[in-house]
Structures are given as structure tokens and as C-alpha cells.
Amino acid sequence: MDEPLAVFVGIDVSKDRLDVHLRPSGEAFFVSRDGKGLDELVARLAALPVALVVLEATGGFEVTVAAALAGAGLPLCVVNPRQIRDFARATGRLAKTDALDAEAIALFAERIRPEVRSLPGPEIAHFAELVARRRQIVEMIGMEANRRRRAADKRLAKKLDRHIAFLAKELAELDRDIGDGIKGSPVWREKEALLKSVPGIGDVTARTLIAEIPELGSIGRQQLAALVGVAPINRDSGLMRGRRTIAGGRTAVRNVLYMAALVAIRHNPIFKRFYDRLTERGRPKKVAIVAVMRKLLTVLNAILRDQKPWQQNA
Template sequence: MDALYIGIDVSRDRLDVAATSPSVAAFHLPRNHDGLADLVERLKPLGAERIAVEATGGFETVVVAALAAALLPVVVVNPAQVRAFAWALGKRAKTDPIDAAVIARFAEATRPDLRPLADAETEALADLVTRRRQIVAMIGAENQRLKRASARTAKSIRRLLKALEKELTGIDQDIDDSIRRSPNWLEKVELLKSVPGIGDQIARTLIAELPELGTLDRRQIAALVGLAPWTRQSGQWRGKSFIGGGRAAVRSALYMGALLAARYNPELKAFRDRLVDQGKPKLVAIIAVARKLVTILNALIRDNQPWHELKA
């Protein structure tokens, strides 16, 4: 028999489920406690090769946790890749049942690897890191508004900025407390910070949002965060390679780390300068530094050695 692949489209209130086999009828359930329990019971006896759930801004987290707890082979797939796959199939319509079927076919075509999922503590830390990022973005937006605000509006903006800065301090304290309660996380933070250019916020983002760090090879970890270059060529034509996909928040953190490392890390500065001397655009050189940086950090966690010991 052909392997069975299941696709689940997750929305705020509903789960739509489809399979690659016509013998398994599509169905939908509410996204609540009873619906998740029913989902597990219905999927367990099917013996699916993979159960693919599309990342939907956090709605998928409880679904993935329920399936993983039942030891079902669940994977989270990138919605941009699924949508591109749908267009390739000629699926222009977009409804939840159609999306579930496309997700199932995407899983069948790509056969994504199963990876260990973050535990509850890591998920909680990731939520705090995400919230911190949102508050920082709000502070930036309000500061931009302040530059062109009238005197009366400026007073309101300053009050809001004061509240946001207080909230940011509280979030930072919560993140610090979480890290200190976990000796394993604390050790990883120190290992990552041993690399010049990596500070507290970048290290914490990597721990919270890239739990696979240290468990994959250098190509896999670069691809996971969207730093692996995609080659474009056809016949004699050669297009520029580009990056994309992956985890945008992690990629942004690594980009900031690369900017700092290209200034303060002697090896990575020399690497960046060599690329620029070869005629590479500065942005391309920094992205290459970010890719090299994540492979270094991956090796630090894998080998449990700080930067200077690894270099020695």
C-alpha cells in the first residue's frame, strides 16, 4: 500500500483534515479540547507516514502538541511553500478543505523530516521572546509617530512609550528568570555569547526559536533558518541566488549578529572583507557571514565548547 499522508488546515475555531488516500474521507472538527481528543482518536488507527500541520501564527501549537503527545508523526510545514505548491498544482481557489488537501499532497511530495518538537518550557520562552519583539516594534513605531506629532498628540505618545518601556522591562525580567531556572539554557546562552557579535537577545532568540541548534548538520541548519542560497539557472542563463523561507525571526537575529560579528569578530571580519574584495555586494557578504555564523553556533552547541576552545 502507498504511504498515507494527512494534511490539517488550522484556523482559530476549526480543524480541516484531508488525506492523500481516497479511502480516508475528509472531515472537520472544532479546535477545542474535545475536537483535539477526537482528532487523535481518528488519526491513530490510520498509520499515517506524516501528519502535516501548516504554521498559522500560533493556532497550530496546541494541535501539534496534542498529536506529538499521542506519538503521532506530526510535522509543521511552511505556509509560503505550501501556497507555492498549490499554485504549481493549479489550485487557485483557497478554502480550508482545499488547503488541507493541498497540505497533505505537499507532505507526500516533499516528505519532510521528523524533528524533535520544542517542549512546553521552550514554547513558553518562545512566546516571551516573540512578545518582546512585538513590544520593541511598537516602541519603534511610536517613536516614528512622535517625530511628526503635534504637541497634544505627543503627550499621548510619550505616555504610551513609558508604558511600553515598562512592559519591555518586565518581559526582559521574565526571560531572565526563565533562563536562570534552566541550567541547560544558561549554559547554552554562555556558549553562544562566547562568539564575538552574539549578545543576550540574539542568544535567547536562538534558544527559544531554534531548538534544533546543535542537532542538524551545517546545510540543514542554514536551510532551516532560510539562509541557504537558492540557485536559479536555466540552460545558459544564470540568475542571482537568493535566500528565503525558514524562520524569519531567527534569520533577522542572525543578520544583526552578522553585522556585529563583521566588525568585532576577527575571523568573520576577515571573511566578510575577503568577499567584498572579490567584488561581492556588501549585503551578499553579510548574508554569507550570517550563514557562516549559524554553522559556527551550531557546532558550539553540538560539541558543547565555547568559541575559543573550538578555535583552539
């Protein structure tokens, strides 16, 4: 008996719906991007011999979708949209609709087959539980909102308003947990692999950067340095002149960048030479380390922007 053909799935994610295309059958369908739609999508894909599901990392709408698919144990990879656009142009696919985008993503999955690293069992269960809880909270908000519309008693209406606000806060926190978890998981492996191609960048640093600074790769180096808090700030006041310090920004990112800079100074010849030049010119060691952090951040930004891994002679 012949084995069933492996199925490659492309999903175009928009705010309200998911367009799905299957290769090699050419079957296409769409579902809503809510709890019911995700349940339907997972059920349909779980019944097929799926080899790979590919999503684009665009706009943040894909995060809950990725968590639901990963929680169902489906082989998943989230890729940069630039790769899909370049692939579509190379294959002469210039027209653009949600359905055609899903087809292009499915073809990319089938032809390119980006590497997928499976999630361990505990992570699968974790994402499944988070997504299920999210669905419950959304349903509770809907039910309480219906009760609020029917409430004639002002005191009861205020209580319902407070409960809805509480549930909305819980939903926001849960969405952050899902986002941080899924972006730190292997399904986001393309971006993680690019970051880790730089000597000095390990798992913790890469995952912190992915979760805490999604702007990486899409903004300028000066704006990025200010965002993280490694841009020098003037402190000219009274008799104090010429002193520059760093402040503000995203502390979690700055902390992991500091450790990564220390590793890079020891083990990466390019950053070591840069650090040595600064200290030989009389710069204090802490100032030189911060300069290495800025240079490292600039390199990481360019790597994600250009989708090219680290090269020693770069």
C-alpha cells in the first residue's frame, strides 16, 4: 500500500482570517482568526500527513496562530516575509491576494523546505494550555459584555465593567506570555539561527532579543541604540562638560547584550580588535564595552535586515 503524499501547508495571516493552501493537492480554504477558526484549522491539519506548515512573521497576528499549531504538535516554521517575496518574484508570481500569498507560501514550504526543529513534549503542552486559556478568556469577555448590555441596574453595570476590564488585562498579559514563549521557541528558528550565527550570541541572548525587541532588523542603528538604551546621552550641566552616559531603554536587552559583548571581546577577533583599539586610546574599559554593545547591536540589526548570517570577514 502506497504511503500518502507529504502535505506542505502555507498560511497567509491577516487580522480576521487565515487563508490556507495545501501542496501538492492545491486544496485551499480559509478560517476565521479566532478560537473557533483555530480549532477548525488544527483539526483539519491534524488529519493530514503534514510535513511542514509555514507562516510569515508579519504584524504580530501570526503569534497566536503559531502557538496553536505548535501546541498541536504540528511541524511549524515562521519565516521572514522578505524570503517569501523574493521566492515569489523568482517564480514569476507577481499578483498578490491573500489566497495567492498562501499558495506562494505553500510552494515555498514544498520547494525550499526550511529546517524545522520539533518542540519537546512539555513545550507543546504549555502552548496548548496557553491557547486554550486565551480562548476561555475571550469567551468570558464576550459573555460579560452581553450581560453588560442587558444590565439595567447601574451598580451591577459598574461591577460588570470592572470584571470586563480585569479580563481584558488578563488577556493582554496572556498574549504577552504567548508571544514571548512562541518567539523564544524553535518554531521561530530562522531569526534565532541568524542571530546565533554571530560569535558571542547564545540561546538566552537570541531569545531575549526576539521577544523584547521585535523592531530589530527594521529600524536604523541610531534609533535602535536609543531604544535599547546604549546611545550616549549628553550630561552637560554647570562645570560638567563632555561627559556622556547611557540610560533608559529596555533593561532586559541591555543586560544580555552586556554579557554577549564580554563573550564577543574574548572569542570574536573583530570585536576584540575593536575593544583593544578603544582601550589603547585611553577609553575606560566600561566605555569600551558599551561601544562593543552598540557595534554588536548594529551588526545584529544588519543581519536580520539583510537576512544574511554572520561572516568573519564582514
